[in-house]
Amino acid sequence: MHDFIRYRRVEFRLFVVLAALCVLLSLTTDTFLTFGNLSSLLNNNSVNLIWAVGLLVVLISGGIDISFAVASSVVQYLAAKFLIGIGGGNWVLGFLVCGGIGIALGLINAALIYGFNIISIIVTIATFNAYFGLLMYFSGGRSIYSLPDWWTDRIAIFSHQAADGSWSDLTLPVAVMAACVGATWFLIRRMNLGRQLYAFGDNPEGARRAGVNLAVMQALAFGWCGLMAGIAALMQVNIVQEVVPNALYGRELDVLAAVVLGGARLGGGKGTVTGCILGVMFVAITQNGLNLLGISPFAFQMIIGAAILIAISTSNIDFGKVRAFAGERK
Numbered sequence: 001m002h003d004f005i006r007y008r009r010v011e012f013r014l015f016v017v018l019a020a021l022c023v024l025l026s027l028t029t030d031t032f033l034t035f036g037n038l039s040s041l042l043n044n045n046s047v048n049l050i051w052a053v054g055l056l057v058v059l060i061s062g063g064i065d066i067s068f069a070v071a072s073s074v075v076q077y078l079a080a081k082f083l084i085g086i087g088g089g090n091w092v093l094g095f096l097v098c099g100g101i102g103i104a105l106g107l108i109n110a111a112l113i114y115g116f117n118i119i120s121i122i123v124t125i126a127t128f129n130a131y132f133g134l135l136m137y138f139s140g141g142r143s144i145y146s147l148p149d150w151w152t153d154r155i156a157i158f159s160h161q162a163a164d165g166s167w168s169d170l171t172l173p174v175a176v177m178a179a180c181v182g183a184t185w186f187l188i189r190r191m192n193l194g195r196q197l198y199a200f201g202d203n204p205e206g207a208r209r210a211g212v213n214l215a216v217m218q219a220l221a222f223g224w225c226g227l228m229a230g231i232a233a234l235m236q237v238n239i240v241q242e243v244v245p246n247a248l249y250g251r252e253l254d255v256l257a258a259v260v261l262g263g264a265r266l267g268g269g270k271g272t273v274t275g276c277i278l279g280v281m282f283v284a285i286t287q288n289g290l291n292l293l294g295i296s297p298f299a300f301q302m303i304i305g306a307a308i309l310i311a312i313s314t315s316n317i318d319f320g321k322v323r324a325f326a327g328e329r330k
Contacts, residue, residue: 154171
């Protein structure tokens, strides 16, 4: 148990903080622990977690991507235009189209990073602005409301009736989120490509000398992030039942914060799916709790900013060694 806590200290600390936060909110509000609120939390944050596991793979590889939310907006618009143009389509075609466009946008990032040897944050800032500018230019900022019925139908995977007679559901995006989380875990923990990603992120030159194909690693990391952006786009439309070109603009920073809080290292070579889930839930529950308590939403940004600073500044500290040093000083 001690070894587990030692090697998963970031996740363990975040789990303790998250548990304490849940206890505090359950004592200070009447609605936090209700099924209606918890199901709403999962439904509304399913897209964020799909994005987060895609971003996690990029961070493990030593890169960073801030264009994924805008990429999802582009996927939504292009997929809607295509599907409407062919008469509607279905879920299978929707996943194929959205996933394919998302992968293509991710591979553009990978090609620019590898081909021109530019650091990933510069490339993704450029594509962030290029994707968004092109989207707004061609869409004129106009939303799309007339979408295929299958895309906007609310599909409940679990329903619960409260004592007052109201119904709460866990919807399709939650199931898709779980599948994306499971697939990402399998990729990075059970596949040889995942082990290569960790090695590439930790020491690119050492990985190259060991025979790791750096171009493949870049393509895998950003292609996977693009795939998750495409799937998230499909699910976002199912949740809000419309395509709004600028609706997802700005959400990338909350997701990046969550993944970093979960222990993913900005320098690469470190990060877990468990930490990613905990990070997203911490951000979601903090925001939800502040809303239930009637506290200004600006407080949320201050709390998340402070939490990121603490997470980054303490990520490389071995508290066991600190305690041992303190004991020697005594």
